[in-house]
Amino acid sequence: MNVLYNEYSAILTFFAVAFLISLIILILSYILNPQQSDQEKVSAYECGFNPFDDARATFDVRFYLVAILFLIFDLEVSFLFPWSLVLGQLPSFGFWSMVAFLAILTLGFIYEWKKGALEWE
Amino acid sequence: MLFISSYDFYALLTEIYFLNAICALLIYGVILNTSYRRGHPVIEHNVSGLSTQILIVSLWLTVCSNIPCLTSWNSLLVHDFLSFGIKSTILAISLLWSLIIFSYNRLEKINLYEYWIVSMLAIVAMLFVSCSYDLLAMYLAIEFQSIAFYILASFKRTSEFSTEAGLKYFVLGAFSSALLLLGISLLYGTTGLTNFGDLSKFFLGTTLENASFINITFFGVVLIEVALFFKISAAPFHMWSPDVYEGAPTNVTSFFGILPKLALVSLIFRFFYFCCAEVVLLLNFTLIICALLSMIIGTFGALAQTKWKRFIAYSTISHVGFIVAGFSTLEFNGAFGALFYILVYTLTSLATFSIVLSFRCLAYPSTYQLRYLTDIVSLVKLNPILAGSLVAVLFSMAGIPPFPGFFAKVFVLFSLLQEQLIGLAIMAIFLSCVSCFYYIRLIQMMYFTHTKTILIFYPIEKTTSTILSITMLLLVLIFLKIDLISNFVHCMLFL
Numbered sequence: 001m002n003v004l005y006n007e008y009s010a011i012l013t014f015f016a017v018a019f020l021i022s023l024i025i026l027i028l029s030y031i032l033n034p035q036q037s038d039q040e041k042v043s044a045y046e047c048g049f050n051p052f053d054d055a056r057a058t059f060d061v062r063f064y065l066v067a068i069l070f071l072i073f074d075l076e077v078s079f080l081f082p083w084s085l086v087l088g089q090l091p092s093f094g095f096w097s098m099v100a101f102l103a104i105l106t107l108g109f110i111y112e113w114k115k116g117a118l119e120w121e
Numbered sequence: 122m123l124f125i126s127s128y129d130f131y132a133l134l135t136e137i138y139f140l141n142a143i144c145a146l147l148i149y150g151v152i153l154n155t156s157y158r159r160g161h162p163v164i165e166h167n168v169s170g171l172s173t174q175i176l177i178v179s180l181w182l183t184v185c186s187n188i189p190c191l192t193s194w195n196s197l198l199v200h201d202f203l204s205f206g207i208k209s210t211i212l213a214i215s216l217l218w219s220l221i222i223f224s225y226n227r228l229e230k231i232n233l234y235e236y237w238i239v240s241m242l243a244i245v246a247m248l249f250v251s252c253s254y255d256l257l258a259m260y261l262a263i264e265f266q267s268i269a270f271y272i273l274a275s276f277k278r279t280s281e282f283s284t285e286a287g288l289k290y291f292v293l294g295a296f297s298s299a300l301l302l303l304g305i306s307l308l309y310g311t312t313g314l315t316n317f318g319d320l321s322k323f324f325l326g327t328t329l330e331n332a333s334f335i336n337i338t339f340f341g342v343v344l345i346e347v348a349l350f351f352k353i354s355a356a357p358f359h360m361w362s363p364d365v366y367e368g369a370p371t372n373v374t375s376f377f378g379i380l381p382k383l384a385l386v387s388l389i390f391r392f393f394y395f396c397c398a399e400v401v402l403l404l405n406f407t408l409i410i411c412a413l414l415s416m417i418i419g420t421f422g423a424l425a426q427t428k429w430k431r432f433i434a435y436s437t438i439s440h441v442g443f444i445v446a447g448f449s450t451l452e453f454n455g456a457f458g459a460l461f462y463i464l465v466y467t468l469t470s471l472a473t474f475s476i477v478l479s480f481r482c483l484a485y486p487s488t489y490q491l492r493y494l495t496d497i498v499s500l501v502k503l504n505p506i507l508a509g510s511l512v513a514v515l516f517s518m519a520g521i522p523p524f525p526g527f528f529a530k531v532f533v534l535f536s537l538l539q540e541q542l543i544g545l546a547i548m549a550i551f552l553s554c555v556s557c558f559y560y561i562r563l564i565q566m567m568y569f570t571h572t573k574t575i576l577i578f579y580p581i582e583k584t585t586s587t588i589l590s591i592t593m594l595l596l597v598l599i600f601l602k603i604d605l606i607s608n609f610v611h612c613m614l615f616l
Contacts, residue, residue, distance in 0.1 A: 093125070107144050114151045 065117050076105050124195055132193040132200050135183045135208065136248055142175045143241045150234045165226055168234035172241055173219045180212040192254055196316050199254035199391075206613040207251040207387045211380060214467055215244050217588050218379055221475050222372045224582035228481065228488065231370070236276060240376060243269035247384040256305045256315040259388060263301065263352065266381060267294050273376065274369045286368025293361045297351035304344030311338045317396040324399040335403070342400045346407065349392070353385045354434075355441045356414035363422070366434035371490060374430050375474035378437060379467055386444060386463045390456055390614075393448060401451060408449035409545055415442030420552045424559055427494055429477055432559075436518060439556055440466050446549060447533040450540040453614060458532035460610045465517070465529040472514045472592035476507065479589065481579035488579060499575050500567040507581065508567045510593045515560040520553050523600035532607075 044051045083090075083098050112118065130137065146168060153164050183205070190201040219240075226236070246266035253259045271294060275287020305315075314320050351358035366374050393401045401408075419439025426432040440462070447459030480491035491497070500508040517524035530553060537546040581589070599606065 104144070107148060111147060111151045114155045116155070 129193040135179045139179045139245050163232045165232050165234045168237045172237040176216040183209050197255045197258040198252045203613040204252035220584045221588050223584045225372050225478050239272050250384040251387045254317045273373045277370045282368040286365045290365045297348045300344050301348030304341045307341030320396045327399045342397050355411050355445050356418045359438045363431045363434040367430045379470045412442050412446035416552045420556045450536045454536035458536045462529040465525045469517050475589045479581040479585040483577040498566050498570045498572050503578050519557045519560040
């Protein structure tokens with residue numbers, strides 16, 4: 001093996017052992033299991049009661065919207081953190097580039113607010 | 122301002138103006154559109170006019186700026202005549218394109234002004250793609266453009282076709298971007314450089330030494346090549362384009378068909394001829410195979426089509442095959458042929474889409490647009506000038522003199538013969554003849570087919586007919602002064 005990749009052998013061993021162990025656990029639980037399913041076993045679990053209603057409902061897209069908006073503004077905040085730590089040592093160009101970044105994201109925020117994506121009914 | 126000078130801002134003047142204008146347009150649009158006091162006005166036509174104005178001003182800014190040939194922004198972007206030429210061409214063609222879309226949006230009742238915002242953002246992304254000089258800048262610009270395209274492909278939210286097209290494009294495009302990133306990271310991980318200029322100096326002389334160069338770096342370049350060929354829909358990475366072209370609404374399909382390939386071809390030229398010039402000598406056979414497969418799949422795929430948009434997608438694949446064949450010669454003559462071909466192809470595509478978007482058939486109580494190839498039977502009786510212009514476009518695509526498509530194919534074939542790639546040249550000519558068949562079949566349908574029933578066409582809108590006449594003038598008359606385009610491409614390659 002090439003000298004360049006000598007230290008990666010530990011990672012390869014780790015990966016192989018982890019893969020083997022999880023494979024063994026899954027296969028053993030599949031083989032050693034007496035799979036006799038009757039109606040009570042495969043029915044949905046609802047704390048011991050009979051299930052009230054079907055668990056499937058129409059997916060409300062506002063959950064997805066909230067998740068996407070969270071992602072965007074969370075990334076914005078995660079960019080704000082290191083900048084705020086070193087802001088004292090930065091020249092004014094550093095300040096104004098972050099202001100430009102925040103301004104562009106504020107424009108997106110105005111758009112989203114006006115469009116009603118923040119209305120939780 | 123330690124690493125940034127005012128030259129950097131001047132070099133990006135067009136893009137800075139463009140982005141500021143898009144932001145202003147976005148806020149203007151959202152405040153008007155959601156204003157209860159004004160009754161939620163539909164401002165799509167207004168925003169489309171303003172977007173055309175933004176394109177005019179940015180074209181003027183690009184053409185009139187005096188940029189010396191330097192790199193800017195810490196060598197992330199480059200400004201030479203190639204980027205200048207491609208930027209001005211993209212802005213001019215997108216200006217003409219936007220004029221076609223005016224009437225289409227009004228007739229198809231696409232009332233979302235965000236269409237124009239996202240399209241303008243995609244155009245800015247193409248400007249960045251054409252002047253990127255670093256692996257990071259290339260990736261960011263390609264992702265910017267691709268994400269705008271994913272949104273545009275699924276723009277018609279009530280149509281399942283459109284949603285499916287957007288989803289397919291997104292999944293496949295994200296996968297190819299992942300391959301691009303893997304290639305970039307392999308290239309950076311083994312060389313430690315990301316700048317195209319630095320990489321070209323790094324690879325200098327690798328073919329002279331007897332070094333073993335089938336290694337990880339080479340694999341990284343192969344992955345980047347795969348991802349870039351996916352984006353221009355070259356075979357065998359072309360699967361997305363027929364479905365996406367067909368499913369997306371026609372104005373978005375016209376945007377896909379006309380504009381992005383120009384920017385991406387210039388990026389491919391910069392990457393293969395400047396950055397990885399030595400490594401590409403080993404990739405010669407992959408380029409030849411891609412060219413051959415593209416031409417075969419494009420030609421034989423288009424033979425079997427019955428719908429317009431899929432037909433255009435497959436003929437696009439065969440044209441891209443010619444462009445990749447031009448690049449496979451690894452000589453500047455071939456690159457000249459490829460860039461000339463993509464310019465001529467952009468013009469022809471603009472003409473094609475202006476014809477496709479100008480069809481309005483009466484089907485009571487509303488109009489519908491062109492869908493099947495057989496919808497154009499007996500067009501010569503209904504609208505002889507439109508039929509004549511479609512003839513000119515089809516002849517140019519088939520490569521019949523004196524239309525510019527002939528010159529484009531000739532330049533590519535000459536460079537192939539010069540590099541002794543005779544098999545590829547013979548296959549190219551043979552497949553061109555086969556493609557001639559299905560272009561001439563359309564002409565036969567228009568002129569010589571007699572049917573009992575014909576569709577009722579509305580007259581063409583004024584803006585569409587303006588663009589159609591401009592492109593027809595260029596297509597029919599440019600053979601008299603073909604050295605306009607060829608000098609332009611020559612200067613782009615060598616300056």
